[in-house]
Amino acid sequence: MNDIEEDNNKWAASSDATTFSEKASLSEDLDSCLPENLEAEELQLALNKEANGDELSKAINKCRDLILENEQCSFERKWLVRHLIELRLRLQEYKEAMEDPLHPRNKNSGVSNRTVKGHHLKLQPLLRNASYKYCDHCTGTIWSVVQAWYECEDCGYACHYKCIASILRECAHVIACEKGQYELNICPEVGMSAQKYQCAECKAPLILTAPSGITSCLGKLFLPDKEWSDVKKCDYTGLYYCSACHWSSSAVIPARVVHNWDLTPYLVSQASLQILRITANRPLINLEKLNPRLFSLVQELNLVRRLRQELQGLKKYLVVCRKAKEEHLLWKCDRPHLIDNTDMYSLQDLLDTQSGDLLTKLHNLVEDFSTHVKINCEVCKGRGHICEICQNEEILFPFVSTAYICDKCNSVYHKNCIARVRDLCPKCDRIKERLLKESENNNNGE
Structure with missing residues (x-):
């Protein structure tokens, strides 16, 4: 992999003269646009066909020669450097497939789906214009053009083929279904000693980072920062993780919303982030039970409750109306729990309440349903009172x-x-x- 890193440095060096926006647009064009003067070399570069090891090796040598022939910082040279890295990764993938009978790129393996730790992992196709993804296990970049990789259909967990055997994280969908509710204590921290100074997920040793030059009470110097692993706390679980399991991603914490109406994103681990993502639209929060005072403190929330009560009353008319069934009026609500009851909320409902989107949505539903009951339908009007x-x-x-x-x-x-x-x-x-x-x-x- 040293050659690959060297080529990455070449790519960075050759791009110094370009701006960030130019680099972003250029990185997209490099995958889709073959330079005109290189069209004759396309087959020799083995980019558009299933090539064997010898063909890939020849293409690598040819690509290196073409890099030297083109001017520095030219569009052609940048394109060649990028695809030289691709070719080397593809050659490495080919060698791994030849050594491993179960490798998904081996046509005789017949392996396209795996089930590990509750994840339903599906083999992803080779994508020429795919966005960057990172392996949830090793944190390395997934080169979707040349590398075999899997993605969980339930929680979105992504990993290299070579990392499947080492997966430690349970599927977030399984955890969410088994628990059935959020952690409702605000950052329930227990301390690093309770974790035995190990990462809560991978059990890697956790050592507090100290700036270089600071001495301990014994007069000995701490090691430099780069030799110490980072310790990061997840605000959702209150546990500590290493930098491989905690990528400093942020998310809104349900407990902080329920108790303090705090919708500020806080740092969470990758495992917690996946749980919060897949449960964002699930009605798991009973505000009437957990914190009824919130309705008197947040005016928007009180308005949402009143509109939901009105929708619940309208629903009783619509479910027995033949015309409403034919017009599929109830299908206009993409969140059925909003009209089924008035107590349960999803995390997305609360976020939309703060932004005002939910109030607009509920107002529109009330207007559409009321128009049917009070004006358009004679049967529903006949069920009114004097x-x-x-x-x-x-x-x-x-x-x-x-x-x-x-x-x-x-x-x-x-x-x-x-x-x-x-x-x-x-x-x-x-x-x-x-x-x-x-x-x-x-x-x-x-």
Whole structure:
């Protein structure tokens, strides 16, 4: 791999004269655009065919000769340096496939899917214009053009073929399904001593980094930074990880949102990041149970709850309406839990509440559903109510904010009207009087 690193240095040196934006656009063009004066050399470079070891070796030598023939910092030379690295990686992959009968690039292996630690790993195709990815095990770059690599269909865990046997991380999808809820304690740190000064995932030794030149209490110098492994804390689990298992990625922590309405991203390990990603749209947070005071402190959250209550009332009309079923009105809601109940929220729901996107979405749904029930559908309009107190001909529906529903007889009135009669439901009074008369008649009959 020294030759590959040397060519990487050549690529960096030859690109010093270009700006960052030029490099970004150039890196995309290098994969897709073959320089015109190199089109005749394309077959000799073995880039567009399945080549054996001898053909790849010849192509490598040819590519090296062409690099020397082209001017420094020219587009052709940069293209050649990039693809020289590709050819060498492809030759290495070919040798590994010849030595390993089970290698996925070996046509006789028949291996395309693997199941390891709950991951459903699927062999990925060779991609010419693929975005950069990194192996979740060794943290190395995955050269998707030439290297065999797998990706988990459930959690997105990616790794080289050679790293499959060494996978230590359980699939985030399996962990999320088994646990069924978030960690709701804010950064439940237990300390490095409880972890025996080992990484929580790979069990690599964790040693605190000290700046070079600082002396210990014994007067001995600490080793330079580069010889010490970094220690990083995951804000979601409170555990400590090495730099191979913690890439300083950030995510919103559910516990901080629930208890403090803190939507600031914090540093988390890769394992925690994958769990938070795949559960972001799952309704796992019961705010009504965990922190009901939040609704009085966050106005947007209180509005969301009121809209969801209105949607839940509208749903009772739509599920029994034939016309609504034919128009698939309920399918307009891409998050069914929003209209199924009013208590459960997903982490994405809370993020969208803060940004205002969820309020807009719910307002639109309420408007569409109300238009069907109150205006477009005669059947749904016929299921409305007339306020018995004011005798207004306006049709009253129990899901509107101005309606009052008697908890005993389920009669519907205007809130202002029921307040005038001091919360005395006329229907309940009639039922009470009828029961008294029946009781008196029975007593007189005896």
